[in-house]
Amino acid sequence: MDVLKIATAGSVDDGKSTLIGRILYDTQSLTDDKLEAIERNSKRKGFDYLDFSLATDGLVAEREQGITIDVAHIYFSTQQRSYIIADTPGHVEYTRNMVTGASTSQVAIILIDARKGVIEQTLRHFYISNLLRVKDIVFAVNKMDLVDYSEEKYLALFDEIQTLVSKTKYKEQHITCIPVSALQGDNVVKKSANMSWYTGKTLIEHLEQIQPQDVYEEAQTRFPIQTVIRPKTSDYHDFRGYAGKLYGGDLAVGDEITILPSGTQSTIKEIYFYDQKFEKAGRGSSLTLTLTDDVNVSRGDMIVKAAEKPTVEKELKATICWMDKKPLTANTKYSLQHGVNNVLAKIVDVETIEETNFSGEKTEASQLQLNEIGVIQLKLSKPLFFDSYEKNKYNGGFILIDLQTNTTAGVGFIK
């Protein structure tokens, strides 16, 4: 069975959590005890309906304020496949949590309140989904019950969305638009009797037919080394295994490889997974490799195929989504984590802040505030071996870690 990873997006109160709860309810994924808890708590809050957001808003502060603060990961499955849904917060203050949820997702469901239409936060989340290169976008026009299930209203919004979509640069993206009511359950799992004018798929029908892809599908072989395994037991006295996860491509015994940064050449001798040896392994696998030569390899080094080298540079330019209260300014230092590799990074220049409203506007800037997106230049203490984020999500993304607080302060996408 395959798995589809989805994130919700859209502004505060547009109905993201309610939608997830509704999906769980209508696919019979809520167990009796969980459903009873929702019934009990809805009643206690004085609602005459089931407040499905209670299924995902797991923190006290969230339930008190009726908003989502941090991402919740929800699991369910249909006959077809397993789903992981990241229910993300809509409030601009928690954008970094939205990025956390969306970064591993293939699909983003962007909710729009039919009464309010496309608003600033809708644009921001669509912009971030584009930056992350989320392949499938569903615009769910929600709360159709509050606009009398009006076709006219929906068509007007549909036009608005089309105009928006025409402004993106990420043309391989798949876009769909569905009118729903998360609260009443129209077109979520069940076809709406209130919107007979809509002849398209329900949300779940649409999700079921999306072809799950892994994000490294078109990427070249990248094998970053996490740790070197040296058992030093009598059976495996000279064993030296390079443990890591394979991102993109494949590896087979006999493949000629290059080790970065040294540039040393060698050949794959064995591919271990646990106590078994294999001839070949595909992307996504956590493996242990041995090489025909006794080479010097340590954590952070990367094994690539001799003919498929990434860029090796000490300077780079990247789009940054800033996540720390302390603004990002030039001439500061951060620890840069690129996969399992850490180097020191100096911020040479904060070039521009990008508007997230698709106006294409870029303002010159000297610093980036929390939740702002901009372009920066970095200088590194050691060369990094990377691809552009477009080519390989793993090998083109990085985080910046604050040297004092150790918190993850920003996420970068290499140009």
Added chain:
Amino acid sequence: MWIAFINEEEMTENVLQTNILESEAIYIFREVVAQFEKPVLLFSGGKDSITLVRLAQKAFFPAKIPFPLLHIDTGHNFPETIEFRDRLVQKLGLELIVRNVQDNIDAGKVTEETGKYASRNMLQTETLLDAIEEFGFDACIGGARRDEEKARAKERIFSVRDDFGQWDEKNQRPEVFDMLNGKINLGQNVRVFPISNWTELDVWSYIEKEQIEIPSIYFAHTRATFLRDGLIWSADDEVVYREEDEKIEERVIRFRTVGDMSCTAAVLSNAYDIASVVQEIRQSTISERGARIDDKRSEAAMEKRKQQGYF
């Protein structure tokens, strides 16, 4: 189980079939060992921590698991679990550290609850925090899953705790792609959850496929039991509080989770082997923690415990 993407013509060769969840867990284990100086695996004797042990074996083969196991013994564990624990540790040649809640009670550091719903569940936290300090553990690996409970659904894979073991749930670090930031300040430590993204069914299917041994109480057996609040409780042991009028009856039951005896209820079951357990979980209409009285105390029970340093 989710299988990664491999072309069909390659199926005939000796090609590794990747289970994505397993691969992710192994990746996390390796990050822990590479990023921390003193990791430890919190071992409860339950199916999730047993699964963790297998995943750790896979992550470091042919080397031994490079960290010890820590068991916080409430003194209210099922005897079957303790026997199982000792056998497993011996078989794999692992280092086991046991710290007892009873010691803290005897020293007067904590007071035990009394009465009908008394449990030592909360007291575990204190003993755990003491052990973390005693050994200077900087990463504690646990088997919590996000599908278990809605506060857990909010937690990161690397979850930073302060000196007091507290979880600052409103201010978690972003965790993007599969990059794990294990950098911490003095006094902080990290709780690590390698099977965050597994569901209960994923764990059981894995145990079946890997033929992992688990304690006998997970399978159907006859036991002296009594009923309270619509739940079935073991009457075999004095640590489970029972009122005079709560009648003992023999029932064929099994346990779906293995927590403290005093707060883990049984379910009626005919699942004598792993295949039938998997089948039963597939068809179940109540959640795993539905039979855990510690979660039923309030809507926010789990979140409150986590804030205080509970697993």
